[in-house]
Amino acid sequence: MDILVASIVLIVISPIILLSLIIQRIEIGSSPLFVQTRPGKNEAPFNIIKLKTMNEKRDSEGNLLPDKDRITRFGKFFRSTSIDELPQLINVLKGDMSFVGPRPLLIEYLHRYSDEQCMRHNVRPGITGLAQVNGRNAISWDEKFAYDVNYVKEASFFLDLTILFKTVKKVLNHSDIQSDKNITMPEFKGNGTNPQK
Numbered sequence: 099m100d101i102l103v104a105s106i107v108l109i110v111i112s113p114i115i116l117l118s119l120i121i122q123r124i125e126i127g128s129s130p131l132f133v134q135t136r137p138g139k140n141e142a143p144f145n146i147i148k149l150k151t152m153n154e155k156r157d158s159e160g161n162l163l164p165d166k167d168r169i170t171r172f173g174k175f176f177r178s179t180s181i182d183e184l185p186q187l188i189n190v191l192k193g194d195m196s197f198v199g200p201r202p203l204l205i206e207y208l209h210r211y212s213d214e215q216c217m218r219h220n221v222r223p224g225i226t227g228l229a230q231v232n233g234r235n236a237i238s239w240d241e242k243f244a245y246d247v248n249y250v251k252e253a254s255f256f257l258d259l260t261i262l263f264k265t266v267k268k269v270l271n272h273s274d275i276q277s278d279k280n281i282t283m284p285e286f287k288g289n290g291t292n293p294q295k
Contacts, residue, residue: 100197104190115184118149118176125170126153131185136202139222144194146202149182165282180269186225198258199224200246203286210288211243218246221253228257231264235283242283 108115122130132148151173155163162168169177176182189195195202202223211218229237229245237245249257 100190101193103197104187108187108191111184114181115149118172118181118184121172122150122170122176125172126150128154135205136223137205137208137219138194138202139219141208141219143205144189144192144202146194147185147188149176149185151176151182183225190225194222196222196224198226198249198261200227200249201230207286207288210286214247215243217250218243220250226261226265228261231261231268234268239283239286 119130130150132150133145134148135143136146138144151170152165152168153170155168157163173182186195190197199222200218227246228249229242232245233241
């Protein structure tokens, strides 16, 4: 079902994706796609595809400027409408992701999870998830992981439909896009070590 729906949606919204790629190519001046290795189901690595929303501007010492200073004008719009997430439909077609599931985080976070938090990798990661419709970047890491683990334990077709419905509602309302202090979530420092790592 993921593959079928993703194929249909990609065909329908392909003009939006193409226009967004052109805009970001002009605004950023480099590749408009953001590709990064993330852990998927059973922690298997895959390359997630997103639309870039930030440039690569650096300070005099060569360090990247803070997110709030690098996000582009159209990048803010793409984030608020979740257009930057649309290229992940390709990941769904490839079988790396599902429409619904825990959001795939950074590879370097793997050894920082507690055993319970590691349960988020028992299912395919998703474009949206239970944490996204309950706060997204506006909630703490503990809350986010609690929602992820709860999804794994309670996963069902009805729950997926509910999350998708709430996702559409939040995108239309432009709610929970970011916390008050961060364009993106702050780094997850870890609160437990998985003994199997």
